[in-house]
Amino acid sequence: MEYFPPALEKMVEQFARLPGIGHKTAQRLAFFVLSLPENEVEQFAQAILEAKRSIALCPVCQNLTEGEGLCPICASEKRDGSVVCVVADPKDVIAMERAREYHGTYHVLHGVLSPMNGVGPDDLYIKSLLDRVAQGEIQEVIMATNPDTEGEATAMYLSRMLKPFGVKVTRLAYGVPVGGHLEYADDATLMRALEGRREM
Amino acid sequence: MEYFPPALEKMVEQFARLPGIGHKTAQRLAFFVLSLPENEVEQFAQAILEAKRSIALCPVCQNLTEGEGLCPICASEKRDGSVVCVVADPKDVIAMERAREYHGTYHVLHGVLSPMNGVGPDDLYIKSLLDRVAQGEIQEVIMATNPDTEGEATAMYLSRMLKPFGVKVTRLAYGVPVGGHLEYADDATLMRALEGRREM
Numbered sequence: 001m002e003y004f005p006p007a008l009e010k011m012v013e014q015f016a017r018l019p020g021i022g023h024k025t026a027q028r029l030a031f032f033v034l035s036l037p038e039n040e041v042e043q044f045a046q047a048i049l050e051a052k053r054s055i056a057l058c059p060v061c062q063n064l065t066e067g068e069g070l071c072p073i074c075a076s077e078k079r080d081g082s083v084v085c086v087v088a089d090p091k092d093v094i095a096m097e098r099a100r101e102y103h104g105t106y107h108v109l110h111g112v113l114s115p116m117n118g119v120g121p122d123d124l125y126i127k128s129l130l131d132r133v134a135q136g137e138i139q140e141v142i143m144a145t146n147p148d149t150e151g152e153a154t155a156m157y158l159s160r161m162l163k164p165f166g167v168k169v170t171r172l173a174y175g176v177p178v179g180g181h182l183e184y185a186d187d188a189t190l191m192r193a194l195e196g197r198r199e200m
Numbered sequence: 201m202e203y204f205p206p207a208l209e210k211m212v213e214q215f216a217r218l219p220g221i222g223h224k225t226a227q228r229l230a231f232f233v234l235s236l237p238e239n240e241v242e243q244f245a246q247a248i249l250e251a252k253r254s255i256a257l258c259p260v261c262q263n264l265t266e267g268e269g270l271c272p273i274c275a276s277e278k279r280d281g282s283v284v285c286v287v288a289d290p291k292d293v294i295a296m297e298r299a300r301e302y303h304g305t306y307h308v309l310h311g312v313l314s315p316m317n318g319v320g321p322d323d324l325y326i327k328s329l330l331d332r333v334a335q336g337e338i339q340e341v342i343m344a345t346n347p348d349t350e351g352e353a354t355a356m357y358l359s360r361m362l363k364p365f366g367v368k369v370t371r372l373a374y375g376v377p378v379g380g381h382l383e384y385a386d387d388a389t390l391m392r393a394l395e396g397r398r399e400m
Contacts, residue, residue, distance in 0.1 A: 004294065005266035011251035014244045018229050027291065029218050033248055034255060034264070041252040044214045045245035048233055051211035052241040055234060064234070066205035091227065094204065 008034070060132065062108045062125040064090045073105060080104045082139040086129065086158060088112050088146060092182045096144065099190035104142070107132065112145055112154040126158065133165045140168040142197055146182050147172070159200050170197040208234070260332065262308040262325040264290045273305060280304045282339040286329065286358060288312050288346060292382045296344065299390035304342070307332065312345055312354040326358065333365045340368040342397055346382050347372070359400050370397040 004012070008030060015026035033041055055064050058071035061084075065071035073079055073093075083104030087093055093106050109124040132138060141162055145151035159169045173196025185193075204212070208230060215226035233241055255264050258271035261284075265271035273279055273293075283304030287293055293306050309324040332338060341362055345351035359369045373396025385393075 004290075005251075005255050005264055007247075007251040007254045007266055008264060010247045014247040017244075019232050020225065020228070025220065028220070030251065031291070032219050034252060036252075038252055041248060044217075045249045047207075047210045047214040048241060049245045051205075051207040051230065052234060052236070052238055054207045055205050064205055064208060066207055090204075091231070 057108075061106045062110060062128060063093055063106055064108075078103070081137060083142065084129070084132065084138050084140070085142045085144050086155075087144045087182070088151065088154070089183070092144065092146075095182050095185060095190065099187045099194065101191045101194050104140075107141075109145070109154070112150040113157055114150050121157070124154075126161070129158070130161060130165075133162060133167050138167055140170060142194075143169065143171045143200070144182065146180070148179055148181075155200070169200050171200045173197050257308075261306045262310060262328060263293055263306055264308075278303070281337060283342065284329070284332065284338050284340070285342045285344050286355075287344045287382070288351065288354070289383070292344065292346075295382050295385060295390060296394075299387045299394065301391045301394050304340075307341075309345070309354070312350040313357055314350050321357070324354075326361070329358070330361060330365075333362060333367050338367055340370060342394075343369065343371045343400070344382065346380070348379055348381075355400070369400050371400045373397050 011030045012026045015029045054066050058065045060074045063071045086107045107129045143155035145154050172193040211230045212226045215229045258265045260274045263271045286307045307329045343355035345354050372393040
């Protein structure tokens with residue numbers, strides 16, 4: 001026997017698909033949405049659709065960007081195209097930008113190597129990084145993956161892949177707390193880490 | 201300076217409006233949505249809109265229902281229209297139905313009296329309950345608000361309002377744990393509570 005209207009059940013199911021949202025929480029979110037005026041619910045749904053439809057990856061750095069062209073950082077003439085900072089995630093670009101100390105470009109891998117979870121080199125944007133470096137304009141690649149096991153291993157792997165191109169490969173200094181996540185580092189720590197980067 | 205595409209920012213803001221969802225969690229949810237195929241994102245948005253558009257309150261019991269007419273419980277000929285169980289919330293109807301022991305109808309108040317939070321009798325569906333009772337067919341009203349301070353006060357208030365109609369007013373027995381919430385009670389407890397109800 002059903003007690004919730006099917007449309008409500010469907011909304012609850014959709015919320016429950018989200019990571020970290022259980023059935024009870026999904027119910028609470030669904031009831032909250034029902035309590036909103038219809039135009040606000042439309043804005044909510046619209047924002048989700050809009051984001052999904054308009055956001056693509058920058059063809060150069062693979063960061064999230066709106067529309068088809070280059071992302072604002074790759075398109076900017078103020079950024080130094082000879083330095084590339086390699087991060088695992090778009091959120092890490094934001095963390096780096098927050099430190100206001102870095103003026104090069106980025107490359108977003110969209111993950112780290114993780115053999116345990118079946119993530120190999122072909123599942124990350126590694127080939128597009130090598131292609132960029134092969135063009136010869138890049139002089140330094142800064143590894144800024146998280147300072148945990150998988151992040152380290154990914155940095156090591158990339159470093160070995162990049163060596164043949166004769167490019168300088170550096171790693172963020174251990175100002176960032178070992179075992180932590182870049183996303184939660186404070187600005188001062190990130191700045192220190194950037195200054196103290198060393199060749200690998 | 202902006203680092204996230206504005207469309208993504210907007211989606212994050214919308215998620216952050218939900219109760220219990222902070223900014224970091226909203227970001228995580230937004231990135232998860234971006235990682236879904238477009239048709240699944242459409243289903244997600246559609247489920248939210250559909251639910252909001254199609255769900256209304258039953259004109260008799262004020263429970264959530266799909267479409268304009270009576271809810272399935274009020275419309276059912278198998279339910280005993282002479283008994284009304286008064287609950288604070290649609291979720292409490294589900295808890296009661298789960299116990300499979302109750303065959304009367306419901307009345308959903310959509311809240312409890314809470315002077316501290318500015319919720320008075322006019323903010324709840326109390327008048328429509330009195331109107332139902334005034335029609336004379338109802339013989340018993342079972343108070344099934346949560347057994348906490350506000351739920352008790354609401355039950356006491358309603359009991360006093362209903363006395364002039366000469367209707368029998370009962371209260372769920374304290375099988376339900378005092379200070380708890382009806383929504384989380386197990387079936388056996390709810391059944392015991394229903395059997396042991398007493399006149400107030």
